[in-house]
Amino acid sequence: MRQLNRLNQYQRLWQASLGEPQLTSVAEIAGRCICSERHVRTLLGQWQSAGWLRWQAQSGRGKCGQLEFFQSPTQLRTILFQQQLDQGLSHQALELVQIAPEQLNQLLKPFMGGQWLDDRPTLRIPYYRPLDPLNPLDMPGRAEQHLAGQIFSGLTRFQDDRVVADLAHHWQCSEDGLSWFFFLRPQLYWHSGERVTSQQIMQHLQRVIDSPAGAKQLASVKSLSLPQSMCLQIDLHRPDYWLTWRLATVLCLLTHPDDPAIGSGPWKLSHWSPELVRIENHERYYGNQPLMQMVEYWITPQLFDKTLGTSCRHPVQIAIGEQHELSLLRPVSRRISLGFCYLALKQNGALSPAQAQKILALIRSKKVIEELPLEEGLITPSLEMLPGWPVPEISAQEETELPATLNLHYHLPVELHAMAEKLQQVLAEEGCQLRLHFHPAKNWQGYSGLETADIIMGDRLIGEAPAFTLESWLKLDPLWPTLLGEVTHQQLLNTLEQIQCNNVEAERLTGLQQAFHQLMAQSVITPLFNYRYQVSAPPDVEDIALNAWGWFDFSRAWIPPPVTIP
Numbered sequence: 001m002r003q004l005n006r007l008n009q010y011q012r013l014w015q016a017s018l019g020e021p022q023l024t025s026v027a028e029i030a031g032r033c034i035c036s037e038r039h040v041r042t043l044l045g046q047w048q049s050a051g052w053l054r055w056q057a058q059s060g061r062g063k064c065g066q067l068e069f070f071q072s073p074t075q076l077r078t079i080l081f082q083q084q085l086d087q088g089l090s091h092q093a094l095e096l097v098q099i100a101p102e103q104l105n106q107l108l109k110p111f112m113g114g115q116w117l118d119d120r121p122t123l124r125i126p127y128y129r130p131l132d133p134l135n136p137l138d139m140p141g142r143a144e145q146h147l148a149g150q151i152f153s154g155l156t157r158f159q160d161d162r163v164v165a166d167l168a169h170h171w172q173c174s175e176d177g178l179s180w181f182f183f184l185r186p187q188l189y190w191h192s193g194e195r196v197t198s199q200q201i202m203q204h205l206q207r208v209i210d211s212p213a214g215a216k217q218l219a220s221v222k223s224l225s226l227p228q229s230m231c232l233q234i235d236l237h238r239p240d241y242w243l244t245w246r247l248a249t250v251l252c253l254l255t256h257p258d259d260p261a262i263g264s265g266p267w268k269l270s271h272w273s274p275e276l277v278r279i280e281n282h283e284r285y286y287g288n289q290p291l292m293q294m295v296e297y298w299i300t301p302q303l304f305d306k307t308l309g310t311s312c313r314h315p316v317q318i319a320i321g322e323q324h325e326l327s328l329l330r331p332v333s334r335r336i337s338l339g340f341c342y343l344a345l346k347q348n349g350a351l352s353p354a355q356a357q358k359i360l361a362l363i364r365s366k367k368v369i370e371e372l373p374l375e376e377g378l379i380t381p382s383l384e385m386l387p388g389w390p391v392p393e394i395s396a397q398e399e400t401e402l403p404a405t406l407n408l409h410y411h412l413p414v415e416l417h418a419m420a421e422k423l424q425q426v427l428a429e430e431g432c433q434l435r436l437h438f439h440p441a442k443n444w445q446g447y448s449g450l451e452t453a454d455i456i457m458g459d460r461l462i463g464e465a466p467a468f469t470l471e472s473w474l475k476l477d478p479l480w481p482t483l484l485g486e487v488t489h490q491q492l493l494n495t496l497e498q499i500q501c502n503n504v505e506a507e508r509l510t511g512l513q514q515a516f517h518q519l520m521a522q523s524v525i526t527p528l529f530n531y532r533y534q535v536s537a538p539p540d541v542e543d544i545a546l547n548a549w550g551w552f553d554f555s556r557a558w559i560p561p562p563v564t565i566p
Contacts, residue, residue: 011073140442152253152263158464177239189284191268290555340527356523382527402432410457
């Protein structure tokens with residue numbers, strides 16, 4: 001990038017005197033700028049015309065001239081940065097910013113939030129870590145799952161915890177629950193402009209079924225077929241009245257057969273790099289067009305302990321508005337996450353049921369969660385697994401002794417690191433040495449250490465349809481066969497199959513609640529704490545409402561135009 005090269009040359013020249021006026025020669029300047037004397041004369045003329053400096057040459061070969069600086073390299077970077085942003089050249093702007101992450105955060109603050117660029121409403125969101133690739137078959141991050149839901153579509157989708165049609169405009173089910181018919185919308189387009197075909201949808205679903213996670217999630221599927229050009233038929237081995245829920249999950253989002261970055265949702269991916277992710281509205285989307293035209297994630301890494309991975313602060317705090325409005329920001333949407341961090345106790349190894357109960361009782365009596373050294377207002381102790389699913393009371397015998405040593409395995413988020421250290425202290429007071437094993441990932445997929453775990457802690461994300469999400473958790477997470485043992489886990493899977501065969505949703509929900517109540521009553525699993533999500537915006541911004549992911553629907557939000565409306 002020529003502009004960046006010129007700026008770096010100017011910075012080397014400026015550093016020789018730290019911006020103080022100096023007497024120097026063209027030859028010395030050329031040496032500092034690493035270019036020829038002829039070229040440096042051109043640079044000096046350009047910089048003087050731009051108002052960066054003043055150069056008064058003296059006649060005669062080798063004579064020293066007077067060099068005076070008007071702008072520091074830092075000031076110039078900020079000016080050029082804003083010019084690039086105003087032109088919508090976000091990627092080029094980032095190339096100009098070669099500074100430490102904590103300095104980048106300060107530089108970006110005035111440019112975040114809502115902006116109008118060439119009459120295009122744009123939302124810039126500062127984000128604390130690089131986003132992982134958007135692979136619906138393996139995407140554990142909360143931010144990535146939310147973003148995937150904006151870019152990709154499925155046969156069905158979740159809306160306010162209900163299942164509605166998406167690529168299909170409606171569906172029908174046979175009386176025996178074994179055949180499902182999904183009638184597809186006639187005009188569907190990929191972000192590339194190509195038509196979405198019924199054959200592509202069927203082939204993609206078959207790839208999902210053939211994947212390890214899909215084989216568990218869609219285990220009841222027997223076959224896929226196209227009895228008509230715009231109708232997809234799904235035949236089952238056994239009834240599964242969660243089927244439309246399963247097809248609305250991130251796992252079943254449709255990607256282009258030749259390019260997995262291309263979807264058919266309301267937003268299309270236009271730029272992806274470790275520093276910047278940009279999505280733009282999809283003009284040929286079948287549904288309502290978004291009210292904004294671009295959303296940008298600006299990756300501004302914060303300083304953290306790299307041994308603990310890249311997860312840090314959970315609440316999304318987005319400033320939406322012009323710079324002069326920042327003092328007026330106030331929270332417009334808050335909610336307690338339905339997802340939770342959990343603690344699980346393996347009772348077919350070193351721990352007995354009585355010992356497991358004592359550990360849970362100690363966590364409550366010692367107020368372990370309440371006294372965690374975390375930012376105030378970040379978490380709240382869990383009293384329910386889901387609303388209306390209370391955690392049972394735990395009674396423990398005081399005389400119960402704990403084993404001399406236990407192994408705790410836990411993964412991200414880093415709040416669990418504070419929880420692990422606190423629990424280690426509490427158990428030490430009881431004569432039990434707790435060995436900590438940290439897995440720097442967001443789930444247990446591919447982790448072999450669980451076999452040696454006595455206590456396990458992790459994070460259970462819950463987006464839409466919370467009860468169904470917990471049903472999928474029991475089916476998909478490698479935690480459960482390790483925690484319960486093969487026989488008990490198979491009994492649990494049999495129970496889930498009986499529940500899915502019931503065509504009355506309320507009765508399915510009751511069955512799931514009873515299954516989890518039993519697991520909690522047996523001290524197998526307990527939720528520890530939930531997170532507090534928040535979005536802040538100026539008073540005149542509308543339709544910013546937190547969803548279950550702790551984000552908001554990009555297609556509903558809008559930014560006031562840069563004019564005063566009488």
